[in-house]
Amino acid sequence: MTDTIAxxxxxxxxxxxxxxxxxxxxxxxxLDAARAIAVFGMxxxxxxxxxxxxxxxxxxxxxxPHGRSSALFATLAGxxxxxxxxxxxxxxxxxxxxxxxxxxxxxxxxxxxGTWLTATGTSIVVILAFYGLYxxxxxxxxxxxxxxxxxxxxVVGLGGPILIQWLWTVTTTWMEGFDARDPLAIxxxxxxxxxxxxxxxxxxxxxAYIFAGMALGRLDFxxxxxxxxxxxxxxxxxxxxxxxxxxxxxxxxxxxxxxxTAFDEAWSKALAGQDSMNWTEEQWKEFDxxxxxxxxxxxxEATGFDWASLTAxxxxxxxxxxxxxxxxxxxxxxxxxxxxxxxxxxxxxWSRRILAPLIAVGSMSLTVYVAHIAAVWYLVxxxxxxxxxxTGWRMWGVFVVGAMVFAxxxxxxxxxxxxxxxxxxxxxxxKFVK
Numbered sequence: 138m139t140d141t142i143a144x145x146x147x148x149x150x151x152x153x154x155x156x157x158x159x160x161x162x163x164x165x166x167x168l169d170a171a172r173a174i175a176v177f178g179m180x181x182x183x184x185x186x187x188x189x190x191x192x193x194x195x196x197x198x199x200x201x202p203h204g205r206s207s208a209l210f211a212t213l214a215g216x217x218x219x220x221x222x223x224x225x226x227x228x229x230x231x232x233x234x235x236x237x238x239x240x241x242x243x244x245x246x247x248x249x250x251g252t253w254l255t256a257t258g259t260s261i262v263v264i265l266a267f268y269g270l271y272x273x274x275x276x277x278x279x280x281x282x283x284x285x286x287x288x289x290x291x292v293v294g295l296g297g298p299i300l301i302q303w304l305w306t307v308t309t310t311w312m313e314g315f316d317a318r319d320p321l322a323i324x325x326x327x328x329x330x331x332x333x334x335x336x337x338x339x340x341x342x343x344x345a346y347i348f349a350g351m352a353l354g355r356l357d358f359x360x361x362x363x364x365x366x367x368x369x370x371x372x373x374x375x376x377x378x379x380x381x382x383x384x385x386x387x388x389x390x391x392x393x394x395x396x397x398t399a400f401d402e403a404w405s406k407a408l409a410g411q412d413s414m415n416w417t418e419e420q421w422k423e424f425d426x427x428x429x430x431x432x433x434x435x436x437x438e439a440t441g442f443d444w445a446s447l448t449a450x451x452x453x454x455x456x457x458x459x460x461x462x463x464x465x466x467x468x469x470x471x472x473x474x475x476x477x478x479x480x481x482x483x484x485x486x487w488s489r490r491i492l493a494p495l496i497a498v499g500s501m502s503l504t505v506y507v508a509h510i511a512a513v514w515y516l517v518x519x520x521x522x523x524x525x526x527x528t529g530w531r532m533w534g535v536f537v538v539g540a541m542v543f544a545x546x547x548x549x550x551x552x553x554x555x556x557x558x559x560x561x562x563x564x565x566x567x568k569f570v571k
Contacts, residue, residue, distance in 0.1 A: 163479010164358050169499030170474045170492055172213055176502050177537050178206025180509055183261050184517070185533040204452025207264055207338065208346055208463035209470060210502075214268055215275065215350025216471070222279040225357040231571065237276055238567040244272035246563055248321070254507070256325030259514045265506075266327050267338040271347045274340060278348070283355035290348035294460040297342030298447055301455060304334060305443075342455050349464045358475050368476075371468035378462025382450030385458065389445050403431045497544035501554025505540040512536065 181202040188196035222228055222236045251266025278286065312330050322328030333340045356363050407428045450458040477488050478496075489496065498505055516532075517525040526532060547554060553561060 161359070163475050163485065166489055166492075166496045167358075167471065167475030167478045168213060168216065169496045169502075170478060171209065171471050172499035172502040173495040174470060174474075174499075175206050175210040175213060176498060176506055176509075176540070178202035179210065179506070180536045180540075181533050182206060183509070183513060184528040184536060186529045200452065204454075204459065205463050205466050208460075209467045210264070211268070211271070211338070211343055211346035212350040212353070212464065212467035213471070214271065215347035216354040217350075218272065218275055218279060218347070219351045219354025224354055227280055227355075233280070235567045235570045237279065238570050239564040240272055240276060240279070242564045242567065243560060244269045246560060247272065250507070252321050252324055252326030254510055255327055257514055258518060259510055260518050261510050261513055262337045263327075263510060264338055266321070267332050267336065267340065267343065270329075270332045270340050271344060274344060275347050275351065278351065281351075281355075283352045286348050286352035286355065290345045290352060290464070293342065293348060294345035294464075295457050297339070297345060298456050298460070300341055301334065301339060302443065302447060309335075337453065339455070342460065345460050346464060346467070349467070353468065353471065358472070358479075361480070364472055364476050364480070367468055367472040371465050371470075371472060374465025375462050375469065376465070378458045378460070378465055379450050381461070382448055382456070382458035385448035389448050400431065400435050407431060494541035494545055497548045498540050500548065501544055501557050503560065504554035504556040505544065507556060508540070508543075509536055 179202075182204075185202070186199065188199040190196050218240055221239055222233060227233070228236055246269070247265045248269030251263050251269060254263045255266065278289065281289075312335075315330055316322040316328045319328040319330070322331070327336050331339075353367075356367070358364060407424075446454075447456045448458065449456050450462050452459075478485050478492070481488070515521075517528060520526070544554070551558070
């Protein structure tokens with residue numbers, strides 16, 4: 138007679154996880170599709186065209202990917218962290234410790250990869266090293282409930298931009314000394330202070346996206362009530378952010394812009410008749426020494442705390458209004474795709490087929506993101522013939538189509554993308570954590 142007791146695992150943590158629920162399919166492919174949209178939006182920000190005019194509907198549409206794509210990517214990153222830690226059913230004990238180690242390993246690898254890519258001299262502000270720091274900062278919070286994480290997102294979204302603005306009003310010469318000893322900065326990447334405080338994606342404010350994504354990861358998207366609430370919260374946050382910025386801009390007068398007229402006239406006069414387009418660093422240094430008087434005409438920098446600057450919602454302004462608006466857009470995109478691809482009956486089945494290229498790209502978002510940085514480095518920043526290719530609609534289209542074709546073909550033979558496979562392999566040691 139079979140000994141059924143002997144066949145049971147001795148520790149619950151060692152048991153095979155239960156098969157995925159059918160409802161979870163919509164979440165998986167929905168998140169992959171959202172990641173692809175974020176990646177393609179960043180493609181557009183880096184190599185796509187810019188609007189020739191401002192204030193019309195065409196410029197509005199062309200401006201949409203800027204800032205919002207990277208914010209969507211960051212929100213999805215926070216959501217993924219919580220999924221590793223158990224999602225709506227948080228892990229405990231040994232499984233949780235293993236998840237924390239996996240996240241820490243991923244963080245270190247992203248820090249290293251992002252620093253290396255930045256050190257290559259790419260014109261793109263690489264976000265991966267910032268993500269590495271975000272992941273490390275998020276580790277103490279992976280067990281928190283959705284409501285607590287949402288509160289943290291609000292606190293960081295309000296306090297982070299104020300702290301950054303305050304830093305502009307105080308002496309920060311100490312930062313230079315810190316950077317001189319920072320290994321990340323010495324190796325040519327973004328230093329720790331840049332990653333945390335004054336870089337393009339500073340953690341002190343961008344952790345709002347991470348916490349918002351982590352809060353989403355704690356929710357059960359299989360419940361219709363959850364999806365309906367998020368479908369209301371997302372657009373409402375977007376309206377609060379972008380509409381609030383518009384209203385605040387009307388009520389709070391903007392600070393007077395410095396007058397650069399005298400400096401511009403002196404600069405143009407000093408350069409008159411000279412072809413400075415191809416000057417070397419030595420030539421520019423010689424010019425600066427010879428015309429040092431020009432810099433005396435620079436207007437005095439504004440001092441004091443500029444509250445008006447916190448009322449904007451333009452891309453990468455990093456204000457509370459932009460953060461709220463971007464989180465609202467991210468929530469809307471995520472819940473919309475999850476609902477479309479998982480909870481609309483036959484329409485979901487057809488949608489998954491139609492959006493298969495998008496889903497494939499999202500399943501290997503790290504690979505296609507790094508690939509486009511390499512392509513820009515080769516085609517635009519450091520071309521072999523010395524003349525880079527023109528950016529615009531054509532290059533963006535080629536990048537998008539190339540990513541979809543590659544992802545579809547790769548997925549046909551292998552489950553993970555190349556860099557995703559390396560990342561999974563690197564986190565294998567986490568299973569030995571007791």
